Amino acid sequence: MSLWEVFKFALRGVGANKLRSGLTMLGILIGVGAVILLVAVGNGSAKAVEKSLQALGTNTLTVQGGRTANARTGYSTDLTLDVAEALKAAPDVKSVSPVVQSSQTLTYEGTEHSVQQVIGTYPSYFEASNSVVETGSAFAPEDVDQASRVIVLGSTTATELFPETDPIGKQVGVGGQIFTVVGVLKAKGSIGLANPDDVAIAPLSAVQRALTGYGPINSILIEAISADAVNVAQAEVTAILNERMHVTNTASAPYTIRNASQLLETRTATAETFTVLLGAVAAISLLVGGIGITNIMMVTVTERTREIGIRKALGAPRRVILTQFLIEATLLSLIGGGLGVAAALLGANFKIVGIQPVVVPSSIALALGVSVAIGLFFGSYPASRAAALRPIDALRYE
Amino acid sequence: MKVIEVNDITKTYGEGEATVYALAGVTTSVAQGEYVAIMGSSGSGKSTLMHIIGCLDVPTSGTYRLDGVDVSELNETQLALVRNRRIGFVFQSFNLIPRTSALANVELPLAYAGVKPKQRKERAMAALDLVGLGDRAEHDPNQLSGGQQQRVAIARALVTEPALLLADEPTGNLDSRSTSEILSILDNLNADGRTIVLITHENDVAAHAHRVIHLLDGRIV
Numbered sequence: 088m089s090l091w092e093v094f095k096f097a098l099r100g101v102g103a104n105k106l107r108s109g110l111t112m113l114g115i116l117i118g119v120g121a122v123i124l125l126v127a128v129g130n131g132s133a134k135a136v137e138k139s140l141q142a143l144g145t146n147t148l149t150v151q152g153g154r155t156a157n158a159r160t161g162y163s164t165d166l167t168l169d170v171a172e173a174l175k176a177a178p179d180v181k182s183v184s185p186v187v188q189s190s191q192t193l194t195y196e197g198t199e200h201s202v203q204q205v206i207g208t209y210p211s212y213f214e215a216s217n218s219v220v221e222t223g224s225a226f227a228p229e230d231v232d233q234a235s236r237v238i239v240l241g242s243t244t245a246t247e248l249f250p251e252t253d254p255i256g257k258q259v260g261v262g263g264q265i266f267t268v269v270g271v272l273k274a275k276g277s278i279g280l281a282n283p284d285d286v287a288i289a290p291l292s293a294v295q296r297a298l299t300g301y302g303p304i305n306s307i308l309i310e311a312i313s314a315d316a317v318n319v320a321q322a323e324v325t326a327i328l329n330e331r332m333h334v335t336n337t338a339s340a341p342y343t344i345r346n347a348s349q350l351l352e353t354r355t356a357t358a359e360t361f362t363v364l365l366g367a368v369a370a371i372s373l374l375v376g377g378i379g380i381t382n383i384m385m386v387t388v389t390e391r392t393r394e395i396g397i398r399k400a401l402g403a404p405r406r407v408i409l410t411q412f413l414i415e416a417t418l419l420s421l422i423g424g425g426l427g428v429a430a431a432l433l434g435a436n437f438k439i440v441g442i443q444p445v446v447v448p449s450s451i452a453l454a455l456g457v458s459v460a461i462g463l464f465f466g467s468y469p470a471s472r473a474a475a476l477r478p479i480d481a482l483r484y485e
Numbered sequence: 486m487k488v489i490e491v492n493d494i495t496k497t498y499g500e501g502e503a504t505v506y507a508l509a510g511v512t513t514s515v516a517q518g519e520y521v522a523i524m525g526s527s528g529s530g531k532s533t534l535m536h537i538i539g540c541l542d543v544p545t546s547g548t549y550r551l552d553g554v555d556v557s558e559l560n561e562t563q564l565a566l567v568r569n570r571r572i573g574f575v576f577q578s579f580n581l582i583p584r585t586s587a588l589a590n591v592e593l594p595l596a597y598a599g600v601k602p603k604q605r606k607e608r609a610m611a612a613l614d615l616v617g618l619g620d621r622a623e624h625d626p627n628q629l630s631g632g633q634q635q636r637v638a639i640a641r642a643l644v645t646e647p648a649l650l651l652a653d654e655p656t657g658n659l660d661s662r663s664t665s666e667i668l669s670i671l672d673n674l675n676a677d678g679r680t681i682v683l684i685t686h687e688n689d690v691a692a693h694a695h696r697v698i699h700l701l702d703g704r705i706v
């Protein structure tokens with residue numbers, strides 16, 4: 088009997104009970120699809136965190152002022168413009184942007200919008216914080232010198248205040264003072280709780296004069312010359328700050344330095360842990376799916392022990408019976424697995440709980456490989472056991 | 486020439502004190518072209534004997550020669566060949582493959598014998614015509630009556646033109662009209678020279694045979 092004939096037998100075997108074959112394939116489909124999609128969701132969320140963190144700029148340091156309870160040095164420990172200017176001396180620092188920050192209500196022709204972060208700073212802030220001006224322009228260093236009342240709005244702020252009109256050139260009220268909008272930032276996209284697009288950025292001198300007064304500045308945003316130089320820059324900045332503020336005990340310094348690349352590393356590590364966790368869940372789903380496939384294959388083939396007995400009684404050689412069942416199991420596993428991959432790839436086009444899944448190619452190979460291997464083994468093993476029986480024992484099987 | 490030679494065959498189930506003798510030393514033979522009926526009450530061992538003759542089961546002891554060949558010396562592949570070419574077996578419970586058309590069921594032994602599809606179909610149709618079911622070829626077993634299913638089973642047993650036709654209570658599940666139809670088919674086959682062995686517990690069925698073997702508690706009486 089030729090292999091092609093056996094193949095046709097197998098096709099007929101699969102087609103003879105469409106419901107049973109369909110359910111078997113569905114089981115494999117779900118097993119394979121779930122694993123691929125689960126890993127894709129984990130991978131997608133890790134990628135999303137990475138991307139959004141990179142958007143914030145990875146080569147920056149933020150110096151935040153503030154006194155700790157034990158830090159009595161007898162010297163001023165406020166961050167001042169003088170301190171900020173002194174930091175420019177560090178060789179690995181590209182730019183220094185002092186920041187004053189306050190929460191203000193912005194108004195335009197009766198529209199009110201409360202902005203958490205009205206930032207007064209230098210123009211270098213835009214580059215350091217990865218804030219790209221989409222329309223209009225940023226303010227220039229001269230605007231800082233002249234304390235010009237100009238303001239750049241975040242994309243959310245702009246759409247809230249100017250739902251229909253072009254904000255460029257319009258005058259907005261900021262805490263009762265009039266500022267002219269010169270630019271709108273490109274949207275960064277939300278990460279977590281804070282919305283980085285709900286901001287307003289104006290020259291430092293203008294904000295101090297109009298809104299906050301000439302007290303200490305809130306923070307200093309420092310951009311290192313490259314991502315690799317961030318740690319060196321941090322050491323230099325620390326040395327300068329310690330000298331200026333006469334810090335003797337470094338454990339209770341009156342400032343804190345946040346390092347964006349450290350933050351990124353931490354977040355990436357967290358995301359990796361998340362992926363590993365999801366991978367473990369996927370492995371368990373694969374196991375459970377595998378047991379499901381085992382079960383349905385065992386039942387399907389064991390149920391046909393009698394049929395195998397009939398075939399043997401009619402003179403079917405054992406080899407032919409085995410080949411037929413092996414081909415049937417291959418067809419079911421491959422079609423089911425293939426449909427599972429297709430379903431997963433299709434599903435990966437949609438957002439799942441707010442995460443855009445990113446399919447990991449190796450997960451496809453793993454899920455398909457394991458499921459097909461299990462399907463083949465447990466499809467052919469009971470068949471080989473039944474084919475080894477004497478015909479009468481197989482026929483008597485209930 | 487003897488087609489079947491059975492010599493002191495026993496078949497036991499279980500071990501030790503719980504041993505049950507299904508066959509306790511049976512010796513008989515069937516000549517070519519004979520029509521033999523095996524009779525006996527339930528549990529007399531007649532089905533066990535039939536399964537051994539049909540190479541579906543093996544005896545615990547004793548020898549069985551089919552066409553002069555000791556069956557116990559055949560390997561798995563040779564046994565499959567014997568079942569396929571030499572013996573046609575008709576079961577009491579039909580044993581058709583479900584969800585498979587009558588024609589495909591009848592074609593099955595030919596397929597295992599390696600007959601080409603076209604020739605296979607012709608021969609299967611001829612066998613179905615012989616049992617009067619040519620017009621039911623595409624029906625599945627569950628669309629056929631008991632008598633029709635048994636006729637499909639007989640067509641399947643005949644299609645390879647085996648010298649020996651074994652029938653285990655072929656009319657056991659059938660009404661009287663189907664019974665007489667089946668029996669006349671068997672009569673015709675015997676008239677054509679086929680050796681037929683059938684099991685029955687009905688005297689009017691056994692009356693069609695040339696010779697009757699009575700079994701009681703695993704022995705010929």
